[in-house]
Amino acid sequence: MPIVLEHVTLRYPGTDPTAHPAVDDLSLVVDDGEYLGVIGHTGSGKSTLVLLMAGLLAATSGRVTVNGADLAERSARRALRRQVGIVFQYPEHQLFADTVAEDVGFGPRALGLTAREAERAVDDALERVDMELCTYGHRSPFELSGGQMRRVAIAGVMATRPDILILDEPMAGLDPAGRAEIAALLRRLHDRGLTVVMVSHDMDDIASLADRVLVLRDGGCFAHGTPAEVFARQTELREIGLGVPHAARFAARLSACGIDVGGTMSTPEALADALASLRTDLGPGREA
């Protein structure tokens, strides 16, 4: 089991000791190959949680275990760099090299791979994000479009071949086409067996990509389950300032009108299927 959190608390040093900590007594298991979506209001501790999982912050109390290694130890946190890739908000702001290939190769080189291995890793990573080495490798990362820059930055993280990928609001600030590109990329990576943890404010993205959803509130776990389970709690979510996917809202409206679609649908596809089967249930007689 790749990521296990046991009663993890993190309080930033120098913050008000009477307030709730940034992450408050959180227990959680992320399974191999799972796609976990993390949502929560601003300041609920999503980014902090993600830093804990990546070993970039040490928990104040409790235990974080990744791939069996206890992250309380510094050496374990360092070793983790190879296994966990983390993509921060606006990752394109961390691009620095003259060419795409050089930038993507930074991680492999820093981890001490030979030139040849590093090149293979770069080639691989760029191919995974759909930006072929031969076309884009020699270009400056700064002349690419926003969506392309972000894909290069993600490739830079993928180049160290992590088996867990953590993303903090990977779609923020992109246009719809850019968002769709990133969403497709993430789905593809996940289909290839990568464990993914993604923080997002967009419920539709979460619903369409994630297997499981974690809702944080004031640093603690408010809800944890499949998208359908979590988004069924619409009123509660609204109370803590969160929305639900459009499909879920639509399904709720339908059932309020007396049309039972059978549970909560969190993606348009699921809702469409439910509506289609409803049509057949009603029988062909109504069709005419």
Add this chain to the structure above:
Amino acid sequence: MALGQYHKADSPLHRMDPRFKILVAVVYMLVIFLARELVGLSLALVFLAGAVAASGIPLGLLARSLRPVIAFVVFTFIVNLVFITSGDTLFALGRLAITSGGLSAAAFMTTRLFTLFVSTALLGFTTSPVDLADGIEGPLTPFERFGVPAHEISMMMSIALRFIPILVAEKDRIVRAQTARGADFESGNPLTRMHAIIPVLTPLFLSAFRHAEDLATAMESRCYHGKEGRTRVKTLQPALRDWAAVAALAILTSALVVLRTVP
């Protein structure tokens, strides 16, 4: 340095007119060099202690802000101790001699440095960037006649100060991101370490330019066009405490001057 690290609080020092505060701080830093013996230096330290007490800044915070300069202070102490030879020899090791003159020079120099750093830190902690800029513009305005761009200088200062914490946070973010990609900033020889800084510096500069551009656009779209015709939200008005500070400084200065005439 503590400049740009404003610590919000409500204390007499915070409430002081920034023009007076800056003036008192600058004059104080000059006056320290008048102190040549123990009594004078102690008086200067008492003045500083008074300022610290009136600032409401926690001592721990003040001490932390001095951490970066400790090495410099220690270095100064050692250089003075070793290279100034006068008075009795206290300790000798081959050609190296520690003398009483060297010891007292080292002690004086380090204490002076210490007071300089503490007073700058106090100024930074108790004066918001906006106040600092106002406080600088005021005293500079008379020099506009001679071509000193007082308003521009103070505007530049306030922007620079405003951006220090933003860029520090940005740097932390970038360091974290590159660390996660396997960068190592902690080990290796100085040369590899210098090299390791490039992946941080490049994005940091880019982000600084991005901020600068955004700010310029924002200022222009709000019709900023320099000083002409600008009025202030807050007009500065010296209060009793400002004159009290000036008086205290005047007393300290005259005491130090008098002490110097005493053989």
